[in-house]
Amino acid sequence: MTSRFLTVQNIKIATLSLAFSLLSGGCKSIDNPVIAHRGAWKAQGLPENSIAALKEAIVLGCYGSEFDVHLTKDDIPVVNHDKDFMGIDIETSTYSELLAKQLSNGERIPTLKAYLEEGLKQKKTKLILEIKSAPSGKERTLKLTKMAVDMVHSLEGRSLVEYICFDFDAGQLVSKLDPKAEIAYLNGDRTPAEAKQAGYTGIDYNYMVYKKNPTWIKDALDLGLTVNVWTVNNEEDIQDLLRQNVDYITTNESELLFKVLNKNKR
Numbered sequence: 001m002t003s004r005f006l007t008v009q010n011i012k013i014a015t016l017s018l019a020f021s022l023l024s025g026g027c028k029s030i031d032n033p034v035i036a037h038r039g040a041w042k043a044q045g046l047p048e049n050s051i052a053a054l055k056e057a058i059v060l061g062c063y064g065s066e067f068d069v070h071l072t073k074d075d076i077p078v079v080n081h082d083k084d085f086m087g088i089d090i091e092t093s094t095y096s097e098l099l100a101k102q103l104s105n106g107e108r109i110p111t112l113k114a115y116l117e118e119g120l121k122q123k124k125t126k127l128i129l130e131i132k133s134a135p136s137g138k139e140r141t142l143k144l145t146k147m148a149v150d151m152v153h154s155l156e157g158r159s160l161v162e163y164i165c166f167d168f169d170a171g172q173l174v175s176k177l178d179p180k181a182e183i184a185y186l187n188g189d190r191t192p193a194e195a196k197q198a199g200y201t202g203i204d205y206n207y208m209v210y211k212k213n214p215t216w217i218k219d220a221l222d223l224g225l226t227v228n229v230w231t232v233n234n235e236e237d238i239q240d241l242l243r244q245n246v247d248y249i250t251t252n253e254s255e256l257l258f259k260v261l262n263k264n265k266r
């Protein structure tokens with residue numbers, strides 16, 4: 001594990017991503033659409049949503065690193081995909097109860113605060129914060145939404161954090177709390193025009209949603225919305241989406257996406 005940043009593959013990827021960063025000023029999405037889904041965990045065998053996977057996405061030079069946030073019983077926002085952390089239900093457990101388990105690399109479940117503090121040590125890779133819908137319902141989802149936005153503001157992270165969510169009202173609350181925030185809707189059940197009308201700055205739909213609604217990518221781009229797609233892990237789909245000029249592609253295969261981008265430039 002200690003040598004993983006020095007592998008030939010990583011040196012190649014880092015060189016590639018540096019080239020993209022130089023071309024793009026570090027953030028122009030058309031040259032660097034890569035969003036690491038739950039961090040860049042797969043190639044290196046890291047736990048999803050771990051601080052290590054966030055660091056790896058930063059090393060690779062991804063445009064963004066996505067992560068999922070839930071609220072514990074004692075109101076601590078934590079980073080994890082599922083509503084349970086290795087079998088311990090998050091919403092009905094205290095943060096200290098969640099410390100009974102560890103990720104496979106020895107990390108504890110990251111708090112949102114610790115995760116943001118790590119990500120804000122740099123200024124290139126955006127932190128794509130997904131507000132998870134609370135199992136108990138809307139009230140707690142909106143509580144988490146406000147807490148997350150407040151935390152980003154208190155850590156002075158507004159320029160580096162973008163938000164995504166499945167709960168339509170949560171995104172509207174983000175827009176109200178921070179009118180300058182980038183907020184994209186995930187659920188795929190609203191037209192681009194409806195998302196824009198509600199205050200969203202982007203749509204971030206499953207690839208199949210765009211296949212079923214073949215005008216939506218162009219419709220969204222014409223409306224000035226950003227377009228992101230989840231979760232795209234093979235070259236054929238990546239090429240299809242690049243041809244349609246999407247802004248971002250959320251993937252478990254960040255390294256592959258960089259390779260495809262490089263191939264297309266030759």
Ligand code: MG
Pocket residue numbers: 066067068130
């Ligand atoms: Mg997510």
